[in-house]
Amino acid sequence: MDFEFSAEQQQLKEQARRYLADKCPTTAVRAILEGSEPFDRALWQGLGEMGFLGAAIPEEYGGLGLGYLELCVIAEELGRALAPVPVSSSIFLVAEILKAAGSEEQKQRWLPRLASGEVIGTLASVEATGSVRPSNVALSAKGGTLTGAKSPVLDGDIADIAIVLARHAPGKDAQGLSLYLVDLNQSGIERTVLDTIDPSRSQAKIAFKDAAAELVGAAGEGWRLYEEALDRAAILTGFEQIGGADKALEMGRDYALQRFAFGRAIGSFQAIKHMLADMYVSATLARSNGYFGAYALSTGSADLAEAAATMRVSSTKAFQHCAKNNIQVHGGMGFTWAMDCHLFYRRSNLLAVSLGGLNEWEDKLIDRLRAKNAA
Amino acid sequence: MNFDDTPHEAAFRAEARAWIDANAPKHLLPHLEKAGFGGIELGGLDPMKEAKAWQKKKYDAGWACLHWPKEYGGRGASPIERVIWNQEEGPYGALSGSFIIGHGMCGPTVMDWGPEEAKRELLPRLAAGEDIWCQLFSEPAGGSDLAGLRTKAERDGDGWVINGQKIWTSGAHYSQWGILITRTDPDVLKHKGLTMFFLRMDTPGVRIVPIKQANGQSGFNEVYFDNVRLPDSQRLGGVGEGWKVSLTTLMNERLSIGSGMSAGFPDIFEFCKELELADGTLAINDRGVRSKLAEWACRQSGLKYTGMRAISALSRGENPGPENSIGKLVAGSSLQEIAMFALDLQGQSGAISDPKLAAMTAKFQAQLLRSPATRVEGGTDEILRNIIGERVLGLPDDMRADKGIAFNKIPTA
CATH class of the missing domain: 2.40.110.10 (Butyryl-CoA Dehydrogenase, subunit A, domain 2)
Structure with missing residues (x-):
């Protein structure tokens, strides 16, 4: 048994960590949070040049042709650094959907540019408050054009292309849904930037008015492709969450060592020590579940759907737990704008809903365990 | 990233499996597979007698105390071989409950610190199940x-x-x-x-x-x-x-108690699939129930894969990392939470502890009453959090009133 990343994968992780420590200190995250730039363009370009964006894109489409395990370790480091760039939208979702369901022409046309970072992609699915389900997807596809609106769309203000979940046949069922690829730089598109809990990753409302669109995958396959894409993205995003959880735990630990109260380092008080120990437990459970997620993703295992839901629930909770208690360990200082704690708190809660909330993934997990059990 | 044995591990597994298949007390299997809280029940047979017989059989064939040196009754096996043996022994391992403390803690302590003559005389008897420690x-x-x-x-x-x-x-x-x-x-x-x-x-x-x-x-x-x-x-x-010597024992205790513990998810999952709630839906279809089940499922699998990470480290010839220290901490509170939740779902019948009357042969009632001990024995939840805080995260020691003071000057109640 070798339930561990290989030496080469760990080297890649180290390399990504060094690169991000240099190019993406928290001051860079803060610059996006506070400034008018929607994302860190220099970092984005650099990630493309380093090959990090195209790690799991085949060489024939301009990627490095490594595998999912490599993309997982990169994702963890991006999460640790809170990288203010659209990797999850462009790579974990759009590139993955094109790899899985795009036509040869679509792959040739878009994957090399997604891998280099020249083009940013995003997935547009949400139309209403609450979970995305076939009955609340109304954006309509007719004669190769889309009309309707999606909101919020993560990275929707900066994306060049979007894959849109749209209804080609009237009704409320999943069979009437298809995925469409849309060039967002056309006249039928109107975007409005949204205020969100984490401005280090921007979001927008996108209105489509007779916007030209092409099918991705077969008509009527949209919902299945969408759900499968969410599973893969949940594992990759899960690694971002694990990275963020670990970093938040380390910040709390470091502060507990350095901050003195009542004549002692506060980390010597059990109230603080045990809070940090519980954060370590959450982070460890999430990492171990993540290893299985990575294994399932890389082998295309029959357990992929179960592994994705398990990891999603586990890593979402771990990052939220570590980020909120990191503030608690820091006390009043933790609630200042100047300290970085809120950056992690914001990101943990953005990622917790970005692919659908915990309640949806808990439902998926139980459904999948049940299906496996019945099989 | 794979779950495959190395060729050497595969050969060892095949040998262990063949021997177990030829020698295990198969007539006990139906009882052993049902073993839960509160010791084993073997349909009227004497558990101690059966346990000793299985242990002696393993000893005679060189399958007892795999990690011990041969001269003291062991096999001189590697840590990963011991893990593989445990996997293959499966439910028959439940017979060895009375030997865990002797084989896992007392034996290694005597081996490290005892006089040679005593080691040669006593350890093989312990390995063979002739003595219990x-x-x-x-x-x-x-x-x-x-x-x-x-x-x-x-x-x-x-x-x-x-x-x-x-x-x-x-x-x-x-x-x-x-x-x-x-x-x-x-x-x-x-x-x-x-x-x-x-x-x-x-x-x-x-x-x-x-x-x-x-x-x-x-x-x-x-x-x-x-x-x-x-x-x-x-x-x-x-x-x-004595303190230094006792640390040998305690280190071995944490390894053997924490490894491979179940957080109790499979039982509550089974139960919720069958139970109907007041509104006529099955418990497993209820949103609130699902949320709790999902949490326990994640703890169960998280512990399982944490264990596999440790086994992988052994397989590579490395020592498992500190992540293994979370096992009993996570499992203990999960078992207790699950028991309380199951009783809650059972409504007023939740109070019944008669195995003939209560759901799932009163498994959750037994678990309710036993699980407080799991959170205390072999290091309380609080001691385990201290260990994680201090040895894993590197936090300072607790404040203590007995530091630098002779034992007989330490304040007592």
Whole structure:
């Protein structure tokens, strides 16, 4: 048994960590949070040049042709650094959907540019408050054009292309849904930037008015492709969450060592020590579940759907737990704008809903365990 | 990233599997697969007799105490081979419950610190299941604060005289031998004045009194020492070195107790698939129930894969990392939460503990009453959090009122 990343994968992780420590200190995250730039363009370009964006894109489409395990370790480091760039939208979702369901022409046309970072992609699915389900997807596809609106769309203000979940046949069922690829730089598109809990990753409302669109995958396959894409993205995003959880735990630990109260380092008080120990437990459970997620993703295992839901629930909770208690360990200082704690708190809660909330993934997990059990 | 054996591991697994297939007590399997809380029940057969028979059979074929050296009755196997054996032994491993403390903790301590003659005589008997050993550590005044123990050992000519009391000694009532930690010098710092011994449990002056536990069963004992005389040849390690010696035991205890614990998810999942709620839906279709189930499922799989990470480290010839210390901490509270939740779902019937009447043969009721002990035995939740905080995260020691003070000057209630 070798339930561990290989030496080469760990080297890649180290390399990504060094690169991000240099190019993406928290001051860079803060610059996006506070400034008018929607994302860190220099970092984005650099990630493309380093090959990090195209790690799991085949060489024939301009990627490095490594595998999912490599993309997982990169994702963890991006999460640790809170990288203010659209990797999850462009790579974990759009590139993955094109790899899985795009036509040869679509792959040739878009994957090399997604891998280099020249083009940013995003997935547009949400139309209403609450979970995305076939009955609340109304954006309509007719004669190769889309009309309707999606909101919020993560990275929707900066994306060049979007894959849109749209209804080609009237009704409320999943069979009437298809995925469409849309060039967002056309006249039928109107975007409005949204205020969100984490401005280090921007979001927008996108209105489509007779916007030209092409099918991705077969008509009527949209919902299945969408759900499968969410599973893969949940594992990759899960690694971002694990990275963020670990970093938040380390910040709390470091502060507990350095901050003195009542004549002692506060980390010597059990109230603080045990809070940090519980954060370590959450982070460890999430990492171990993540290893299985990575294994399932890389082998295309029959357990992929179960592994994705398990990891999603586990890593979402771990990052939220570590980020909120990191503030608690820091006390009043933790609630200042100047300290970085809120950056992690914001990101943990953005990622917790970005692919659908915990309640949806808990439902998926139980459904999948049940299906496996019945099989 | 794979779950495959190396060629060597695969060969070892095949050999173990073949031997188990040819030799295991298959008639006991239906009972062993149902083993839950509160010991094993073998359809009227004597569990101790069956356990000893299986152990002897393994010993004779070289499959006992795999990690021990051959000269002391083991196999000299690698840690990963031991893991593979445990996987292959599967439910038959439940027969070995009474040997865990001896094989996992007492044996390794005697091996590291005992006189050679005693090791050659006693360890093979322990490996063969002929003797059972217990661990005489905790005291009424020293549980989590083990080094606060008061049982005295005083010099008497060439030997020692022991007086005092131990408590929470698992299996003392069926053990032939025990390892014992005592205070030999109360005038020095509490960790410095301790000395370890091993002794027969029928030594004159040793009195064993089973403790009736909160759940009505009796797995633990009080053990009283009234002028018990021991020769110096039964000392483990140097005089005043008892703390160091005990750490060998405790390190082994945490390894064996924490590994492979179930957080209890499969039972509650099964139960929720069948139970109907007030509104006529199955519990498993209820949003609130699902949320709890998902949490426990994640803990269950998180522990499973944490264990696999540790096994992988062994397979690579490395020591498992500190992540393994979370096992009992996570499992203990999960088992208790799950039991309480299951009773809640059962409504007023949740109070019934008769296995013939209660759902799932009263498994959750037994679990409710047993699980408080899981959160205490072998290191309380609080001690485990301290260990994670201090040894894994590198946080400073707790504030303590006994630092730098001789044992007999430490304040007591």
